[in-house]
Amino acid sequence: MRNTLWLGAAVAALAALSAVAGSAQERRPAPPGPVMGDLTRRDVRVPDTTPNISGTWVSLSSNRTIAPLDGGPTPFLPWAQGYFDQRAKAEAAGQPLFDPNASCLPSGVPRTLSVPYPLDIVQTPEVIMIGVEVMHTYRMIHMDGKPPPPDYKPSFLGYSVGHWDGDTLMIETTGMNGYTQVDEEGRPKSMSIKVTEHMRKVAPDILEDTFTIDDPKTYSRPWTARSRFRWDPKYRLAEYVCEENNRNKPDATGKLRHGQGGRLNAQETKAKK
Amino acid sequence: MIDRKIPAAAAASLLALATAGASFAQNPAPVSHEAQLRARDQAAADKARALIEADRKHPRIGGMWLIGAPIDTIKTVDGKLPPMTAAAQKLYRQRIAERRAGRTDDPVEACLPPGTPRSLWSGQKIFITQAPAKVTFFHQYKHLIRHVFLDGPPKLAEPDPNWEGHSSGWWDGDTLKIETIGFNGEQWLDTAGLPQSPDMKVDETLRLVDPNTLEDTVTVTDPKYYSAPWTTKVSFKRQQDNAYMAEDNACAERLLEVPLKNYAPSDGGTGLSER
Numbered sequence: 001m002r003n004t005l006w007l008g009a010a011v012a013a014l015a016a017l018s019a020v021a022g023s024a025q026e027r028r029p030a031p032p033g034p035v036m037g038d039l040t041r042r043d044v045r046v047p048d049t050t051p052n053i054s055g056t057w058v059s060l061s062s063n064r065t066i067a068p069l070d071g072g073p074t075p076f077l078p079w080a081q082g083y084f085d086q087r088a089k090a091e092a093a094g095q096p097l098f099d100p101n102a103s104c105l106p107s108g109v110p111r112t113l114s115v116p117y118p119l120d121i122v123q124t125p126e127v128i129m130i131g132v133e134v135m136h137t138y139r140m141i142h143m144d145g146k147p148p149p150p151d152y153k154p155s156f157l158g159y160s161v162g163h164w165d166g167d168t169l170m171i172e173t174t175g176m177n178g179y180t181q182v183d184e185e186g187r188p189k190s191m192s193i194k195v196t197e198h199m200r201k202v203a204p205d206i207l208e209d210t211f212t213i214d215d216p217k218t219y220s221r222p223w224t225a226r227s228r229f230r231w232d233p234k235y236r237l238a239e240y241v242c243e244e245n246n247r248n249k250p251d252a253t254g255k256l257r258h259g260q261g262g263r264l265n266a267q268e269t270k271a272k273k
Numbered sequence: 274m275i276d277r278k279i280p281a282a283a284a285a286s287l288l289a290l291a292t293a294g295a296s297f298a299q300n301p302a303p304v305s306h307e308a309q310l311r312a313r314d315q316a317a318a319d320k321a322r323a324l325i326e327a328d329r330k331h332p333r334i335g336g337m338w339l340i341g342a343p344i345d346t347i348k349t350v351d352g353k354l355p356p357m358t359a360a361a362q363k364l365y366r367q368r369i370a371e372r373r374a375g376r377t378d379d380p381v382e383a384c385l386p387p388g389t390p391r392s393l394w395s396g397q398k399i400f401i402t403q404a405p406a407k408v409t410f411f412h413q414y415k416h417l418i419r420h421v422f423l424d425g426p427p428k429l430a431e432p433d434p435n436w437e438g439h440s441s442g443w444w445d446g447d448t449l450k451i452e453t454i455g456f457n458g459e460q461w462l463d464t465a466g467l468p469q470s471p472d473m474k475v476d477e478t479l480r481l482v483d484p485n486t487l488e489d490t491v492t493v494t495d496p497k498y499y500s501a502p503w504t505t506k507v508s509f510k511r512q513q514d515n516a517y518m519a520e521d522n523a524c525a526e527r528l529l530e531v532p533l534k535n536y537a538p539s540d541g542g543t544g545l546s547e548r
Contacts, residue, residue, distance in 0.1 A: 192540075243385050
């Protein structure tokens with residue numbers, strides 16, 4: 001069965017190749033050059049003197065835990081220690097506590113810096129966009145130096161302001177809502193948290209982000225952690241649709257919505273042709 | 274449709290491998306990893322120069338854009354309904370009737386991505402970044418991202434049908450042409466319920482009418498549901514408040530079984546007892 005399918009696929013591929021070799025080429029002007037990797041992922045208006053951190057970066061630091069870089073204990077305040085311990089206990093008992101991530105909501109900062117999913121950075125003079133594959137979201141780093149607008153409503157990813165200090169992108173993020181945690185393991189945070197990031201290339205293909213968590217309502221002192229990313233010019237951020245897991249949810253009438261597994265159907269339809 | 278790019282990609286990578294192998298054999302002298310990276314950087318920079326110079330002359334379509342008014346029922350440029358096949362008409366009527374009756378299978382109601390081209394007329398801001406090799410649409414709606422690579426095929430190592438499709442583009446004079454294929458065939462093209470099949474192809478022409486008006490001419494080709502390709506046109510106004518776009522997670526929050534509360538007890542949340 002499998003062999004027949006493969007044979008079919010090979011024949012189809014050959015047919016597609018010969019059928020399209022002409023038409024696609026005719027319609028589309030030849031691109032002006034081969035793939036540029038990351039060098040052209042940023043706006044031409046960004047001055048040449050600005051470090052180029054644009055492109056796709058694959059995490060080298062994916063971890064459930066974001067802990068102090070100095071190897072010391074996390075400086076929890078008593079309530080935060082209790083929160084952390086209770087989550088650990090619940091998890092050990094096989095009954096993990098609720099995490100908004102499980103309902104397709106964004107992870108917030110700094111948790112997005114330790115997930116095993118890539119980032120896609122685009123630099124413009126006004127804003128540096130950091131696309132986050134997981135939970136399909138992005139961070140906007142505002143380079144205008146202005147504080148959040150007065151009507152700013154706390155959000156999952158907060159409001160980030162950045163500036164260049166030599167070769168380092170300094171980012172300050174505040175205004176996060178209280179729904180997320182510092183890490184997956186369960187270090188909590190309050191709405192007062194401020195995350196300061198120092199992002200720079202330590203090698204042509206290594207981006208390092210050293211970030212300090214300053215949350216006096218949760219930790220007795222600011223503490224610092226670090227994430228590293230490797231440049232991957234071939235990787236293209238995929239469409240991540242957490243909500244597809246919601247599709248089998250019954251509606252009010254008890255009927256299954258998209259209950260047939262539409263994506264599978266689409267692929268089956270294709271395979272049958 | 275997407276399959277057609279795969280054999281070419283495979284052939285290209287085989288060629289690349291062969292070439293790499295040959296040059297490696299001729300140059301066995303060890304080079305440090307760092308030096309290799311710098312050389313690659315330099316080679317890429319050299320290749321990029323032409324693209325960068327070209328992009329300096331392109332109209333600036335980057336920035337924050339908003340459609341005049343969201344469109345629920347898409348009409349062609351002639352003001353007519355798209356030329357639906359009998360199957361499409363049946364689906365379309367059924368979807369309109371179901372919504373009227375208060376129940377709908379609209380994937381957007383289940384928080385699924387509007388995809389291409391529906392996200393263009395969903396009525397929320399779109400932040401476009403314009404780089405010489407990539408144009409990116411950052412949608413305010415659910416913070417969805419659509420990447421338009423300006424380097425042509427191949428797009429993917431394997432077909433991966435999805436909601437936004439797979440877009441590639443190129444500049445044609447002052448207009449940006451975008452071709453998108455590789456859909457999962459599940460999304461509706463508008464709120465009314467125009468259907469799509471996995472073989473749908475969307476061609477777009479983006480044109481800056483004036484510095485503050487961006488026009489997107491969208492042509493949908495999908496013989497399963499439409500007897501002929503059809504074209505519609507939308508236009509966006511540049512937003513002066515360029516730097517601020519709040520995320521919209523209203524849909525995901527609506528689907529939560531447990532109402533969202535602040536986690537941190539220091540903020541008045543319950544945290545510990547919440548499951």
